[in-house]
Every structure is written in C-alpha cells, then in structure tokens.
Amino acid sequence: MDVTLDYDQQVFQDVLNKTTELILNEYLNASQKKGFNVQSELEVQSWFDEPLPMEGTNVIALLDDVKTKVLDTATGNIGPNMYAYVMSGGNQVSAVAEFIMSVINQNNTKWHLAPSMTEIEKRVVKWTSEMVGFTLDAGGAMVSGGSEANLAGLTVARNIFFKKNNIQKNGLFNLPPFTLYCSQETHNCIDKSVSLLGIGSKHIRRIETNDDYTIHIPSLINQIEQDIKDGFTPFCIIGNAGTVNTGAIDDLKALADVSARYETWFHIDGAYGGLASALPEIKSLYAGIEKADSIALDFHKWLYQPFEIGCILVRDWKKLNETYYKPADYLESVQNDLSLRLEFNEHYFQLSRNAKAFKVWMSVKAYGFSKIIKMIQKDIALTQYLSKLITESDDFEIKSVSALAIVCFRYLGKPGTHHDISELNHKLIAALEKDGRVFITGTKLRNEFVIRACLINHRKQTQSVEYLLKVIREVGAELC
C-alpha cells in the first residue's frame, strides 16, 4: 500500500546534480553545436529498439544514456548553425520555468486548480496585446504554437460570424458556402484549419501577390466581388504579419479596410513576424494590426521560448467563451466569488492544460522585453549582413529580402559551370545535411527552388553567418 514513485531526497539530489551538470554542459558547448548530427536512420532507431521495460533502471545511468543518445545527437536548435525552417534557440530562464512548472504540476483549466498560473496567463495575454499594439481588453489563451493559434482564431471567427445560424448546434449543413481570402504565400496551417472546421479548403481563395510577396489588394477585391456574384458569403480575410517563405508583411491597413467594407472577420497570422511589430523602426509596416478580430502568435519563434507555445488573441474574452463554453456538472464550481475567476476551460478547447504562460512570464520578467527586442533587432541586422554578403558575391544570387530575418538565395557555383541552378541547389541541401556543420533547408518562390535562411536565434553572431556561406561554398565546391 505505502509505495510511491518518489526517490529518497538524497538520491533525487544526485539526479538533480547530474541533470544540472548536463544542462550546464549544453550551454557551455552551444556555440560549437553543429547544425545537424549525421546518423543513419537505422542507427538512431536501434538505440531505442527495446521491449517495454518492466523493471526500472538506475536514473544516473539513464541520464548517461540520455547524454549520448539524445543530448549529444540533438539537432542544433540551441546553437548558432541552425537556419532551417523557423527554429528559435530557446532561453535559459524558460527552461528553468518549464522544470518548475512540471514539478508543481498545475492544471491551468480552472482558477481554483491553478490560481497563480491562471492570473499569470491572463497577464501574459495582456502583455502580448501590449507587445503587438492590440486592444488591452483582448482575450486570449496559450496554445501549442502557430498552427493551433490559427486554428483557434478561425474557430472563433466561424462561430461568432455565424452565431445567428447557431452553427454550434446545427453545424454547417444547409448554409450557402462561405469563402476565406489570403495570399498565395500563406502558411499551410490555414488549409489544415479550414479543412478541420468543415469549411472545405476549396473555399480558400489564395490571392496573387505583389513583387514583394504581399497580397495584391485589387485582386483580392475582384475575387470578393466575383464570389458575391456567384452566391458565396465572403467570411474571413487573413493577413500575414510575416510570411513563412520570405517574411512578407501584407498591407494590414488595406486588408482591415477591405474587411470592414465587406463586413468579414479579419484574422492575422502573426506566427512568424507578429512580435517584431514591437520594434519602433518597423512598427509602421504593421499599421492595421490593431484592427484585427483575431491574431495568431508564436512564442517559440520570436519570443525565444522553448517548444511549444503559441498564443491566440481575440478582441474580448466573451468571444472565446461563446466559442468554447459547454457546461458540465463535474466542472461546476461552488465558490461565491466566481465572477472574478477566469476559467480557461470555458475559453479554450482543452480541458486539462499545462501552465505554458509561466515560462513567458518568467523570461520576460528576467530579461525585460527591451532586451528581447534587442535580440530581434540583432537577428534582423545579421540577416541584412548575410544579404549583403550574398549580394556582393559572384557565386550566390539573392532571391528575396524582407524587413524581417529571412533571406532566400541560390548558390551559383563558379560562373558558367552550372546550367541547372535549381538542381544544384536541391543537391546542395541534401549534401549540407550530410555534412552537418550547418542546417539549412529550401522552399519555392514562384515555383523556383531556393535556399532559405531563417535567423531566429539570440546566440547567432556575425561570424555565424560568415561561417554559413563558407560551409555552403565548401560543400558546393565538392558537388561541382
């Protein structure tokens, strides 16, 4: 009967000491980390190929195993040589916060299950609104990341927009089809969300873009007019506050105006670039963000949080409540002062949920938001430096620039030696992964394959981007 999973205090102290040693070692070696640790798939699979362990292992020995199989082989997200996808380097204070959060194991679903954590999450929602210049009355919730934040925004959009049809009860049956609008550069999580919401991805109108990859407003208006003529209900316009491919920021003010004119919901995907709106020098590019009905943000990008955490903001708490609240006897509270208690389960889909906001709260307090802004500025400055090096070279060509920290380019090799530059760059990406020193991936711009460098990492320095080009040249020369 009297058994527990807990270790004796001294044994656990040894485990913590060993863990501390491993963690310090990670940060000590962060600047040396390779982008990718090259191991065969079969090799990695073999390390974990074992039957269900019925008997326990000594935890210190287990930590040694974790060091060799997990830490020493981890993809270099925390180091300066990661440029692939949109990966941030995390931060130390948030790592500590996650550990503390797990220890007290609060369920941030009802106020009395997590009083301080609930108030912290409410505060982080307010701070986030302040960071991006949104209404301070905004309601919001921490979610797993950008995809989920967009899904949440579009769920609220659908439920509030069609409230008069009581779609929560009736479903979408018998409603004339409705349409959503966004640029061709919009992230695929919008397609996923629209499919999940029963709207059908064929009702997304992906509008052509300008030369700078921002949405072409006249084409948007033409498409809306055409859809109205064809019997569709234009329901939502989605603006990008930084696209995933190039960091393009749509004309949010123009989108807000079009949205007001056609009385649609206005949602902004700010997962990649939303937080950079706090930078005074580029704030004007985000004019109109304050007019959104909902904004999706991602803190494991430009708030340098460890995975995973995103945030959905809507204009007020009531909209979340109207979307998500479903009464249940077993969730009723008996306290008298309920009115002061915000119940997150009544404002979001999840019932049990961890206290994700805690790491944001601790890290923003520890570093101060000004310092985080400085890190974003540094990422952007390094990207501009990288763009300059590329532009000035004769063996690279630049394919996109942005006000944010993404640059797309191609390696050309020695002048005149390569006829199929796309093929060369495809091969190069695979060769770079095999080399492992830096980790970088590609995308397509207007159907052309390009290499894409994304610089969201406060540990990158000037020499990091010089090293990136050096490695590409070395690996590229071998390919030639």
Ligand SMILES: Cc1ncc(COP(=O)(O)O)c(C=O)c1O
């Ligand atoms: C613009 C944009 N939207 C959405 C997402 C999806 O975010 P997540 O990977 O956190 O789900 C990303 C990810 O890079 C993004 O850049």
